[in-house]
Amino acid sequence: MKNSTLIKGTAAIAVGAALLLGGGGTLAAWNAEATAAPGTIVSGDLNVVKTAAGVWKDRAGTTINNIGSYKAVPGDKLTFTQEVDVTLTGDKMAASIVAEGVGASNGFNPASVSVSAPALSVGGVAVTNNLGPNAAVQKVTATITFEFLSTTTGRTDVTKSYDFGNVKFTLQQVVAGQAGLL
Numbered sequence: 001m002k003n004s005t006l007i008k009g010t011a012a013i014a015v016g017a018a019l020l021l022g023g024g025g026t027l028a029a030w031n032a033e034a035t036a037a038p039g040t041i042v043s044g045d046l047n048v049v050k051t052a053a054g055v056w057k058d059r060a061g062t063t064i065n066n067i068g069s070y071k072a073v074p075g076d077k078l079t080f081t082q083e084v085d086v087t088l089t090g091d092k093m094a095a096s097i098v099a100e101g102v103g104a105s106n107g108f109n110p111a112s113v114s115v116s117a118p119a120l121s122v123g124g125v126a127v128t129n130n131l132g133p134n135a136a137v138q139k140v141t142a143t144i145t146f147e148f149l150s151t152t153t154g155r156t157d158v159t160k161s162y163d164f165g166n167v168k169f170t171l172q173q174v175v176a177g178q179a180g181l182l
Contacts (some may be wrong), residue, residue, distance in 0.1 A: 044075055044088070044090025044133075046082050046088060046095055046171055049085045051085055051139075055078075055081050056078055057078070057079050057081070058077070059077040059078075074148050074150050074152040077147045078147075080145075085138070085139060088133045093132070093133040093173070096131070096171070096174050097140065097170070098170050099117065099167055099168070099170075100167065100170050101164075101166040102115050102164070105164055107147075109160075111151075112149055112158075113126075114147045114149060115146050115147075119143045121140070121141045122138055122139065122140055127140075142169070144164075
């Protein structure tokens with residue numbers, strides 16, 4: 001009988017512990033929910049497209065039809081103008097146009113030449129780099145200047161070349177709110 005009482009007591013303790021640990025009883029808890037409709041996120045656009053062949057001009061504004069056959073001399077200042085269509089769509093979209101592939105001197109002595117970063121204009125009006133968002137495609141003119149400095153002396157840079165064959169205009173997104181937005 002002692003074993004029977006011991007077994008019943010042990011069983012009762014085990015059941016009580018299981019109820020305490022397992023939550024055998026019910027505990028009322030209130031729950032509520034609300035449905036939200038956050039909407040859909042749509043991305044903007046950033047693109048640059050060359051619209052026509054670029055044009056080289058000399059210091060006097062004369063068009064150079066074949067830059068490959070033009071022989072530059074110290075004192076020459078040549079400009080390359082490229083028209084591009086720029087798409088910048090986004091509430092906080094901003095981008096800078098850079099000319100990639102333009103080296104500091106290429107085949108020339110660095111002290112003999114100066115090559116500028118692109119100067120930009122829209123509708124004939126000069127604008128600063130960074131361009132801001134616009135509802136329509138922006139017609140942007142990018143101009144690079146190559147100057148064979150007149151301070152070049154002796155036979156420095158005779159028969160040298162500067163290869164603009166791999167230049168490309170690139171839009172690089174920048175943080176909106178920076179100075180210079182169009």
